[in-house]
Amino acid sequence: MFISTGTSSISAAAQSVVAALPHALWRADQMGSYQGVVTASGHPSLDRELPNGGWPHSALIELLLQQAGCGEMRLLQPALMRIASQRRIVLLQPPHLPQIAAWDGAGLASGQLLWIKAARSADALWSAEQVLRNGSCGALLLWQSHVRGEALRRLHLAAQASDTLLWLLRPLSAAHESSPSPLRLTLRPARNGVEIQLLKRKGPQHEQAFYLPLAATVAPATAPAVPPPSFAVPDHDTLDRHTPAAAGAGNIAPALV
Amino acid sequence: MLAVLEHDQVLAMTPAAAASGVRPGMRRGGVLALAPQALLCERDAAREQGARDDIALALLQYTPEVAHAEEDSLLLDISASLSAFGGRLALCRRIRDSIQALGFTPHISMAPTAQGAWLLARHRRRMPRRSLRLASLQRRLDGLPFAILPAARAHQEWLAGIGCQTLADLRKLPRAGLQRRSDKHILDTLDRAYGSAPEIFEWVQPPQAFSAWLELPDRIEHAEAVLFAARRLVLQMIGWLVAQQLAVSRFLLSLEHERGRQAIAPTPLEIALGEPAWHEEHLLRLLKERLGRLQLDAPVIALRLQATQVAPMLPPTASLFPEPGGTPGAYARLLELLSARLGSENVLQPAALADHRPEVANAWQAAGDGLCRQTPGDALPRLQPQRPFWLLQQPLALMLRKHRPFYGSPLRLLSGPERIECGWWDGPPTVRDYFVAEGEEAACYWIYRERDGDDIRWFLHGLFA
Numbered sequence A: 001m002f003i004s005t006g007t008s009s010i011s012a013a014a015q016s017v018v019a020a021l022p023h024a025l026w027r028a029d030q031m032g033s034y035q036g037v038v039t040a041s042g043h044p045s046l047d048r049e050l051p052n053g054g055w056p057h058s059a060l061i062e063l064l065l066q067q068a069g070c071g072e073m074r075l076l077q078p079a080l081m082r083i084a085s086q087r088r089i090v091l092l093q094p095p096h097l098p099q100i101a102a103w104d105g106a107g108l109a110s111g112q113l114l115w116i117k118a119a120r121s122a123d124a125l126w127s128a129e130q131v132l133r134n135g136s137c138g139a140l141l142l143w144q145s146h147v148r149g150e151a152l153r154r155l156h157l158a159a160q161a162s163d164t165l166l167w168l169l170r171p172l173s174a175a176h177e178s179s180p181s182p183l184r185l186t187l188r189p190a191r192n193g194v195e196i197q198l199l200k201r202k203g204p205q206h207e208q209a210f211y212l213p214l215a216a217t218v219a220p221a222t223a224p225a226v227p228p229p230s231f232a233v234p235d236h237d238t239l240d241r242h243t244p245a246a247a248g249a250g251n252i253a254p255a256l257v
Numbered sequence B: 001m002l003a004v005l006e007h008d009q010v011l012a013m014t015p016a017a018a019a020s021g022v023r024p025g026m027r028r029g030g031v032l033a034l035a036p037q038a039l040l041c042e043r044d045a046a047r048e049q050g051a052r053d054d055i056a057l058a059l060l061q062y063t064p065e066v067a068h069a070e071e072d073s074l075l076l077d078i079s080a081s082l083s084a085f086g087g088r089l090a091l092c093r094r095i096r097d098s099i100q101a102l103g104f105t106p107h108i109s110m111a112p113t114a115q116g117a118w119l120l121a122r123h124r125r126r127m128p129r130r131s132l133r134l135a136s137l138q139r140r141l142d143g144l145p146f147a148i149l150p151a152a153r154a155h156q157e158w159l160a161g162i163g164c165q166t167l168a169d170l171r172k173l174p175r176a177g178l179q180r181r182s183d184k185h186i187l188d189t190l191d192r193a194y195g196s197a198p199e200i201f202e203w204v205q206p207p208q209a210f211s212a213w214l215e216l217p218d219r220i221e222h223a224e225a226v227l228f229a230a231r232r233l234v235l236q237m238i239g240w241l242v243a244q245q246l247a248v249s250r251f252l253l254s255l256e257h258e259r260g261r262q263a264i265a266p267t268p269l270e271i272a273l274g275e276p277a278w279h280e281e282h283l284l285r286l287l288k289e290r291l292g293r294l295q296l297d298a299p300v301i302a303l304r305l306q307a308t309q310v311a312p313m314l315p316p317t318a319s320l321f322p323e324p325g326g327t328p329g330a331y332a333r334l335l336e337l338l339s340a341r342l343g344s345e346n347v348l349q350p351a352a353l354a355d356h357r358p359e360v361a362n363a364w365q366a367a368g369d370g371l372c373r374q375t376p377g378d379a380l381p382r383l384q385p386q387r388p389f390w391l392l393q394q395p396l397a398l399m400l401r402k403h404r405p406f407y408g409s410p411l412r413l414l415s416g417p418e419r420i421e422c423g424w425w426d427g428p429p430t431v432r433d434y435f436v437a438e439g440e441e442a443a444c445y446w447i448y449r450e451r452d453g454d455d456i457r458w459f460l461h462g463l464f465a
Helices: A012-020 A044-049 A072-084 A100-105 A121-134 A149-160 A172-176 B015-019 B028-034 B045-059 B087-101 B114-122 B134-142 B150-161 B167-172 B175-181 B184-193 B223-244 B280-293 B328-342
Strands: A060-065 A088-092 A113-116 A137-143 A165-171 A183-190 A193-200 A210-213 B002-006 B009-013 B039-042 B066-069 B073-076 B211-220 B246-256 B267-277 B300-312 B347-350 B364-366 B390-397 B399-401 B404-407 B412-422 B430-438 B444-450 B457-463
Touching: A044 A210, A060 A072, A060 A149, A060 A172, A072 A088, A072 A137, A072 A165, A072 A193, A088 A121, A113 A121, A113 B328, A121 A137, A121 A149, A121 B328, A149 A165, A165 A172, A172 A183, B028 B039, B045 B066, B045 B073, B045 B087, B045 B223, B066 B114, B073 B114, B087 B223, B114 B134, B114 B184, B134 B167, B150 B184, B167 B184, B175 B184, B211 B223, B223 B246, B223 B280, B223 B300, B246 B280, B267 B280, B267 B300, B267 B328, B280 B328, B328 B347, B404 B444, B412 B444
Parallel strands: A060 A165, A060 A183, A088 A113, A088 A137, A137 A165, B002 B039
Antiparallel strands: A113 B347, A183 A193, A193 A210, B002 B009, B066 B073, B211 B300, B246 B267, B246 B300, B347 B364, B390 B457, B399 B404, B412 B430, B430 B444, B444 B457
């Protein structure tokens, strides 16, 4: 391993070694790399800023949200879609009820979802560790507001032993706490997109927050292509209904007989 | 301090009792004079037999050929099990662990002949108790004292008088004379031990159904402490399952409470497995999580374990490469484990209903129920209106400021309305106009306006994420 103090000061011998072994030298202004696999985030401008060009597997990824619902699911949607085509996605202690219709509408297979509710933070962390150790799920999204440092390290270790993608979603106030996670992003809502700042990554420091346009929440105002109503297909939905309680008519109470 | 009596004579005692001078063969009065605080109990042949049966059942997981032998011994034919359990040392270690988990201390030896192994195990000295070849076994047997042969004990004085000390001396005696003047079982046993006569065994047959009972030494008040005792029963069940080539899919642990006049009905703890299993580790983890959630009403004095539903044991998958998503069995085990600790109502999978009301359509059911309903959209692809990822548990009433809904900041309506009028058959009808609204900090909300009556009421119902 060489340490370069300046491009010009590398000796000729060192340069020949570097030419032969391009991975032996890492310059501080280059993007770092992971040993493991990554899943492309589906947003080319974000992929350019991430080491290896995607969300790393087997690592703890922290997303620090200004508020729940500031575009985090739309940001993850392309990656989740890729995972959901083969493996399961676990939602652990989400802040609100996940809506099945939204998953189906976003092109994600809702049958691959598993929603775990945990009453206590300790239960949630235990469940996360079990999911990671089990390895039958492709992605784990964990919502936690207060996590202690040793719990984070434990999660990161558990993630390293599995090939599951692990996103930990925390409030923005946790940005000042130290964390063993190799990739930390803050998300702030922005019009038709999200404002991302990379707090920590393998590679040069990321100074400026950048705007990432996301698929619009509201469909464009142009009239949607509604098929003309045909008389052959009735324009009604069939609904699931409770079976009505059986009417007790005709039965005389046995006490009266 | 404890001593076991048989026919009013001490048979065995604890080290503490031995330190205070209690010796085998002492009378009851002598023991009480030496150690007044010692507890004396009679030997219980039925319970000893029960303990031997329990151990034999637990050891059936290592080999199907387990036989009872004289003087509290068990013989295991492990010639077919050596490579399956990682060699003889690993197998010995596992057998020792299993027996110790049942609460007994084994003396284990290994030899090419069963009688030879029995003799090595009976000779409780610190010497290697493993012989792999017949020649080394014979050398080792030659040095053992002849008194460990049960048949020779009756003639101990006579044999010692003619200069016999070891088994080798016994074998050097003329066979015809020895047989005439003593028990013929001496020669039979020696021949079998030295490998010159065949051996015949009566193997233990596992019972048709499994139900094991264990009396606890003390009253247990904490559910977690039951796990230690339950492990003994689980070990027996695993031996039974492996011997029958079965896997358990449902088992019942009954925690028995006070009997007699103030009898309390036992607490049943039924554990259903998504995937039949026979592994100790997995069954114990499930039990541990379930016991951790249990609140005991009364102290437990006994345990009963029953395998209520079994299925044929499936061989491990034969595919060469592991599947990336893990096996379906791994996922089923995960669901079981999570449900055992969190409760099945907290581990959910989607079960969408065909309904226009979002809170009714967004139905979830306990995962692992198997029955996953088809989403209604699959049947007929239709234009799905925009739905937010998060739905609030309860719609949140919004304030009005300048005739506009306000949530942190004034909300600007982006699209809508989407009119939902539904559910008149379930009580008060739902009459709402849904809008997508945006706050000042550019977050999108799903809000609705209720249309009953004259006053306008706005509610927040979802968050676009």
